[in-house]
Amino acid sequence: MTEFLPVALQLLTDPGTLALACLATFLGIVLGALPGISSTMTLAVLLPFSFSMSPGVGMVFLIGAFYGSVYGGSVSAILLNIPGTPGSMVTQLDGYPLARRGEAGKALTYALLASTFGGIVGLTALVVFAPTLARAAFAFQSPEYAVLMIFGLSMLAYASPGSTFLGILAGVLGLLLGTVGLDMITNLSRFDFGVSHLQAGINLIPFAVGIFGFAEILRLLEQPIVVEKAATRIGSVWPKFTEVIRTWATAVRSAIAGVIVGIIPAAGSAIAVSMSYAQEKKLYEKTEKFGNGNPRGIVAAETGNNAAVGAALIPLLTLGIPGDTMTAVLVGALLIHGLQPGPKLFTDHPDFVAAIYLALALTILLTFLLALPLMRIFARLLSAPPRFLYVGVLVLCVTGSFAVQNALFDVLLMIFFGGAGYFMLKLGIPTSPIMFGLVLGPLLEENLRRTLIVYGDWAVFFQRPVTIGMLAVTAVVLMLPLVDIARHRFWPSPVARHD
Amino acid sequence: MKSILAGIAFFGLGFFALLGNGLAQDYPSRPITLVVPWPAGGGSDILMRLIAETARKELGQPVVVVNQPGSGGSLALREVADSEPDGYTMSMIATGFIAEQYGNPNAPTLDDYRVIALVGTDPAVIAAGGKTGISTLDELIAAAKAQPGALRNANDQPGGTSYVAASLMENVLGIDLTLVPYAGSAPVVQAIVVGEVQTATPSVTDLIAQHESGEVKILAVAGAERHFKAVDIPTFTELGYPLVTGTVRALVLPADTPDEVFDVLEAGIMKALNDETFRETAKASGFSINPLGGSEAEAFLEQMDESMYPVLQEAGLVKVRQK
Amino acid sequence: MSLKQRGSLVGRQDRPAERPAVVEVVAGTLFVVIAVVGGWSLLTNPYLELGQVGSDPGPGFVPWLGVWAIGLGGLAQIAWVLMRARAAGGLRGRGKFVPARLWLPVLLIVSMVLYHAALRALGFIPASLLFAVPWVAIIHWRTGERFTARHLVQLPLEASLIVAAIYVVFHYGIQIQFP
Known part of the structure; x- marks a missing residue:
């Protein structure tokens, strides 16, 4: 492949292409940071602009937008408590509390450093292992997916802050919310209560915007708002180098977890971040608290998320199977240019594959360079007068929810879940497990039932090596809280989150 | 403050009233919305965005793609069927639409639409x-x-x-x-x-x-002829099993759209579908483009409806509406 | 704020005789209520039975499992809290659901619903202005600052700026067609 590097390098050193890559990355970060605009949407919106570009330039443009928007999603998770993508839903557990304490700059820096590191590891995995690792995906069929979802859900139940028991119930509630609407297997409608819009199911974005973003504003309005005059200065507190270095082991472990999960098509970043976060929480449970602004939590989530991004390109390029909805849009872009992702892409268009690698490397660098100044602006935004900030966020919640599917009904859903989330928090019910259930539940149900259709009975789960292994790990994870009962930690009395 | 507020609201309303003021003679005088009942980024969405780009040149107004996924597309399609028949809201329908008619109580039927054009059939x-x-x-x-x-x-x-x-x-x-x-x-x-x-x-x-x-x-x-991306693979018909099926995509307007508006749009869309560069790009992406204009397209879809009905009935998918 | 919260959580656990809060019972009840509503919806769904083909447990399988899980879980939560309450000698209210704290959040929820209705009726810009101008003023008041003559112009201007900026980004930036 080395002989193609010059061609690819020539492409990337072209000033026009570089400018375009900068623009795409910038657009990706900014659009991704807006609540309600997911990475998938950013890509779909920018896709038509790439039609007229040459294949190489088009891919540089799209990969820039794609990768930028992943970091942007974390920005809104940290600053507004609204996860832009399922991958950033764990970032907010520690990122938002840190930002509330006036250390938004610190949170954003940790996220940026961690995501850059994760991105590099993911890219390395892509370059080095792509042809060999791709076959690992073949170990995954419906039974494995079903068990993987159960595994992910139990990891997330463990990762979520607050009462474990109420957290599990909330997770099951999320799973139920995921079954609302038409069933994938039989096309029959469930829980629609006669409302035709509910047949379409509950879209993740309006739900997340409501239950995290809107509910947070409601909570802040309970008491008179105190404007801290020093907020501006605190907002620009940046982490010390030594503090950052302390989290290196976390970053390495999370990156490995991210790559492993990323390679499995369709497992997605949600599982990657849940694994890396739960793993760190377990390792440091004696010495550190998670869920209240621990930088280690941000590092674990962001490294895992971004490592998975690079790795998700492996099944796409080698097998032609997109790992998530974002890479699915990339497939569309490749096809437009007459390139068929799949086993023969490497042999027929090695120059193009080299260009993709270099484009991803360039984008990681650009995201880092562009995010540094942007971050300061984002962090400053939090010290705007509350009336400006709150009303801005409220109008954004409405527009963002509407924009996902151009549906006013989604705005109503957002308001409903905002109100419901606010009251649930007051009752001591953690709300993040609901989102975990909503993300993974539909995948669990679909794969579970398909397994039964294909293999006939439940015994199959205990006859395949991968499922047995994952079930065993899950059982161990689920036993942990039982051990904790003895230490009075299983059922803590609910505490209002920020009394 | 009240007067300022009223002033701003008045200004805003006026702005929107202006936008809504289109007359049939000078159609199209503002952007046309193309509703795609699928998520952004999918196959149909990409093809529709390509068509929208090309049709902009022919119609002299932007064609804006709006994605309204959900409920097998029925939600968005119902909304388009019930929208103002002024030619500014059109929609895409695909094969799944035929089945939705009988399976989903909220879905519109073929009678609710005027078919502008058939884009083509991607064979299964x-x-x-x-x-x-x-x-x-x-x-x-x-x-x-x-x-x-x-x-x-x-x-x-x-x-x-x-x-x-x-x-x-x-x-x-x-x-x-x-x-x-x-x-x-x-x-x-x-x-x-x-x-x-x-x-x-x-x-x-x-x-x-x-x-x-x-x-x-x-x-x-299952195409009428061999597929250009797979010329060595025979068709069902060649092998002695006459069958043509696949993803049929068509563009539709509400049933009551007046002729003068319909004709302008049909001509523009058909021109776009026959555009050289459009066809090349679409072909490179693997889309089969065999455009059929209004009445021919309508007949094609009705024929498809006829042939699919017994299959749907057998599969237990005819639930809410009988033929 | 949040630091104190996590710290107090552990501290509270070390005093076994503390009375459980009323809200813990309400939390359990909420899950039971959701389970009952969900179960009722499944029971009255005429199509669910149609879905059972072959070895597929059908579209009702996972929903029923979930409904039972949160129903029984909610009951377990109530029972557990009441047992603890008996041991500790009663329940304690926490003063969280008092009008002084709730009125503004509830007002916001109501105005958001009205905002949603106005979006369809008036379109994005007028509806957003009708929502943003009063709320900029309310939050200005909530921060404890005074109103002066200057604010009569400044606050509506700020609201318009917010709405205009968001409109420009969404409409021209990502081509959203607002109602």
Whole structure:
């Protein structure tokens, strides 16, 4: 492949292409940071602009937008408590509390450093292992997916802050919310209560915007708002180098977890971040608290998320199977240019594959360079007068929810879940497990039932090596809280989150 | 403050009233909305965005693609059917629409629309996994007849394009497959490559890369002629089983749209669909473009409705509306 | 704020005789209520039975499992809290659901619903202005600052700026067609 590097390098050193890559990355970060605009949407919106570009330039443009928007999603998770993508839903557990304490700059820096590191590891995995690792995906069929979802859900139940028991119930509630609407297997409608819009199911974005973003504003309005005059200065507190270095082991472990999960098509970043976060929480449970602004939590989530991004390109390029909805849009872009992702892409268009690698490397660098100044602006935004900030966020919640599917009904859903989330928090019910259930539940149900259709009975789960292994790990994870009962930690009395 | 507020509100209202002021004579005088009832970034969405780009030149107004996914597309399609018939809101329908008519109480029917144009039909294929050793359609039929129901087929949700294609193939080949639904084409490809299912019925572009590398064997194409991306693969008709099915895409307007508006739009869209560069780009992406204008397209869809109905009935998908 | 919260959580656990809060019972009840509503919806769904084909447990399988899980879980939560309450000698209210704290959040929820209705009726810009101008003023008041003559112009201007900026980004930036 080395002989193609010059061609690819020539492409990337072209000033026009570089400018375009900068623009795409910038657009990706900014659009991704807006609540309600997911990475998938950013890509779909920018896709038509790439039609007229040459294949190489088009891919540089799209990969820039794609990768930028992943970091942007974390920005809104940290600053507004609204996860832009399922991958950033764990970032907010520690990122938002840190930002509330006036250390938004610190949170954003940790996220940026961690995501850059994760991105590099993911890219390395892509370059080095792509042809060999791709076959690992073949170990995954419906039974494995079903068990993987159960595994992910139990990891997330463990990762979520607050009462474990109420957290599990909330997770099951999320799973139920995921079954609302038409069933994938039989096309029959469930829980629609006669409302035709509910047949379409509950879209993740309006739900997340409501239950995290809107509910947070409601909570802040309970008491008179105190404007801290020093907020501006605190907002620009940046982490010390030594503090950052302390989290290196976390970053390495999370990156490995991210790559492993990323390679499995369709497992997605949600599982990657849940694994890396739960793993760190377990390792440091004696010495550190998670869920209240621990930088280690941000590092674990962001490294895992971004490592998975690079790795998700492996099944796409080698097998032609997109790992998530974002890479699915990339497939569309490749096809437009007459390139068929799949086993023969490497042999027929090695120059193009080299260009993709270099484009991803360039984008990681650009995201880092562009995010540094942007971050300061984002962090400053939090010290705007509350009336400006709150009303801005409220109008954004409405527009963002509407924009996902151009549906006013989604705005109503957002308001409903905002109100419901606010009251649930007051009752001591953690709300993040609901989102975990909503993300993974539909995948669990679909794969579970398909397994039964294909293999006939439940015994199959205990006859395949991968499922047995994952079930065993899950059982161990689920036993942990039982051990904790003895230490009075299983059922803590609910505490209002920020009394 | 009140007067300022009223002033701003008044200004805003006036602005919008101005936008809404289009007359039939100078149609189109403002952007036209093209509703795509699928998520952004999917196959249909990409094709529609290409059409929208081209049609902008022909119509002299932007054509804005709006994605309104959900409920098999019925939500958005119902909204378009009920919208103002002024020619500023059109929508795309696909094969799944035919099944939705009978399965979803909220879905609009073909009578609710005027068909502007048929974009084309992306033929469905039947493919067998590499590990099965099946390499011709006859071998597949023999294997399926030896053990009815033992071969599994990956397709989409009941009533979807791929599901309907698989059901039609079962009928015409006289075989019995176990239909396994998957969400979208990517999991279907994975399932057949991995061997979870023995056969699959997606479109040519979904499997051509795997076919060329030998992991999957595409046995036959359900097109009227051979597919330009797979010229060595025979059609069902050539093999003695007359069958044409696949993803049919058409553009529609509400039924009451007046002729003068309809004619302008039909002419513009047809011109766009026959545009050289558009056809080349679409072809490169694997889309088959065989445009048919208004009345021909309408007849085509009605004929499709006729032939699909018995299949849907047999599959238990005729629930809310009888023919 | 949040630091104190996590710290107090552990501290509270070390005093076994503390009375459980009323809200813990309400939390359990909420899950039971959701389970009952969900179960009722499944029971009255005429189509669910149609879905059982072959070895597929059908579209009702996972929903029923979930409904039972949160129903029984909610009951377990109530029982557990009441047992603890008996041991500790009663329940304690926490003063969280008092009008002084709730009125503004509730007002916001109501105005958001009205905002949603106005979006359809008036379109994005007028509806957003009708929502944003009063709320900019309310939050200005909530921060404890005074109103002066200057604010009569400044606050509506700020609201318009917010709405205009968001409109420009969404409409021209990502081509959203607002109602």
